[in-house]
Amino acid sequence: MSCPRCHSPDVRRSRRSGPREGIALRLKHQAPYRCNRCGARFIASEEAGATPHPLSLADYLGLRGRARRFFTDRMIVGSVASLLFLLMITVFFSIALGWVDPLLFFARHV
Numbered sequence: 001m002s003c004p005r006c007h008s009p010d011v012r013r014s015r016r017s018g019p020r021e022g023i024a025l026r027l028k029h030q031a032p033y034r035c036n037r038c039g040a041r042f043i044a045s046e047e048a049g050a051t052p053h054p055l056s057l058a059d060y061l062g063l064r065g066r067a068r069r070f071f072t073d074r075m076i077v078g079s080v081a082s083l084l085f086l087l088m089i090t091v092f093f094s095i096a097l098g099w100v101d102p103l104l105f106f107a108r109h110v
Contacts, residue, residue: 001033001044003035003038003040004042005035005038005042006035006037006038006040008035008038010035010036010037011033011034011035011036012033012034012036013031013032013033014031014034014041016031016032029045030043030044030045030046031043031045031046056073057073057076057077058071058072058076061076
């Protein structure tokens with residue numbers, strides 16, 4: 001792929017600007033690119049790019065700016081794992097101390 005303005009092969013993927021452009025280009029299987037030499041921004045098919053851009057969890061959650069820098073993939077996965085571990089500990093102690101009767105979950109109501 002080369003820049004349509006200066007014909008330089010030194011191009012890179014650019015960010016989509018806003019949700020409208022993102023949705024429209026995804027439906028058309030196109031992506032924005034920027035020339036590193038002249039700075040021109042242009043749209044081309046995604047297949048024309050050399051490597052696909054890997055999506056992170058922050059991309060899927062739609063985080064941008066400061067939130068994206070703060071919530072890294074490791075932090076998101078670690079937070080979810082910590083919450084699940086805390087839930088398992090709470091359930092274990094609630095059954096062990098008799099706060100919850102586990103047989104109530106299996107009893108049939110007639």
